Amino acid sequence: MSRSPSPDTVLNAPLVSSSLAPPRDIKSAGTTRIDFDGLLREPLLLKEDLKNGCGGQLWPAGMVLSKYMLSRHATDMAGKTIVELGAGGGLVGLAVARGCEIGLPLHITDQIPMFDLMKDNIALNQLDSTVVASVLDWGEPIPSHVPSKPDVILAADCVYFEPAFPLLITTLQDLLGPNSVCYFCYKRRRRADLRFMKMAKKAFDVQEVRDDPHAAEYSRESLYMYTIRVKPTKQPATSKQIPATKETTLLVTEVEK
Numbered sequence: 539m540s541r542s543p544s545p546d547t548v549l550n551a552p553l554v555s556s557s558l559a560p561p562r563d564i565k566s567a568g569t570t571r572i573d574f575d576g577l578l579r580e581p582l583l584l585k586e587d588l589k590n591g592c593g594g595q596l597w598p599a600g601m602v603l604s605k606y607m608l609s610r611h612a613t614d615m616a617g618k619t620i621v622e623l624g625a626g627g628g629l630v631g632l633a634v635a636r637g638c639e640i641g642l643p644l645h646i647t648d649q650i651p652m653f654d655l656m657k658d659n660i661a662l663n664q665l666d667s668t669v670v671a672s673v674l675d676w677g678e679p680i681p682s683h684v685p686s687k688p689d690v691i692l693a694a695d696c697v698y699f700e701p702a703f704p705l706l707i708t709t710l711q712d713l714l715g716p717n718s719v720c721y722f723c724y725k726r727r728r729r730a731d732l733r734f735m736k737m738a739k740k741a742f743d744v745q746e747v748r749d750d751p752h753a754a755e756y757s758r759e760s761l762y763m764y765t766i767r768v769k770p771t772k773q774p775a776t777s778k779q780i781p782a783t784k785e786t787t788l789l790v791t792e793v794e795k
């Protein structure tokens with residue numbers, strides 16, 4: 539699929555407040571140092587360059603999701619397979635790789651035009667041994683080297699271009715396994731963005747993230763964070779009808795072992 543336009547192009551609207559992301563009107567290429575209000579002891583260096591697309595700069599939902607992961611999930615990512623979608627320059631994935639305990643390589647993904655920027659930012663932060671950049675176009679098959687049912691999916695500011703909504707839903711369907719969770723942060727810029735959440739709620743189990751102490755603050759800027767999981771499967775009605783006897787209890791215990 540061809541490259542999606544930027545949220546600004548689509549919306550022709552002013553960007554969110556600079557409290558969440560540095561000001562970036564007509565931003566020229568450069569490198570930003572970022573420690574997420576002290577959450578990172580060693581700051582990240584992020585090369586920003588808009589020449590290849592909107593992912594070449596920092597976006598507010600990426601800042602919010604990075605801070606949330608660093609403050610709430612610093613220690614429970616160890617040993618988990620992690621894939622970031624629409625990573626842009628890799629802000630969220632790189633923040634997690636630097637500030638959270640991770641054991642396995644973390645995959646940051648985007649469309650072809652963002653590939654070099656992702657690679658540059660991995661190298662700039664000397665995270666070559668822990669972060670892998672890949673091309674993953676929503677709606678296309680998942681590349682074989684990207685974990686197909688990762689434990690954790692990260693997605694920030696990926697809702698802004700309506701034609702891409704069903705493609706993103708397809709990719710989430712492909713990636714989400716029974717034990718996967720997607721941390722999904724987006725900025726609602728217009729009513730149409732609600733359509734994406736409606737589609738997501740139909741396809742998945744979508745829950746608002748409630749353990750972020752800054753949620754009230756960023757919801758005032760129309761930023762929202764959710765977890766997305768596969769819907770729990772309904773128990774077949776017949777299994778409920780089997781009366782529990784000593785034998786069936788023993789059988790279930792055996793199977794569970």
Ligand SMILES: C[S@@+](CC[C@H](N)C(=O)[O-])C[C@H]1O[C@@H](n2cnc3c(N)ncnc32)[C@H](O)[C@@H]1O
Nearest residue numbers: 542593596597600624625626649675676694695
């Ligand atoms: C607004 S930027 C957000 C970048 C980054 N996640 C952040 O928060 O800073 C949206 C990103 O989604 C990517 N994107 C848009 N459509 C896509 C598609 N069909 N497949 C893969 N990535 C896509 C863009 O290339 C861009 O990097």
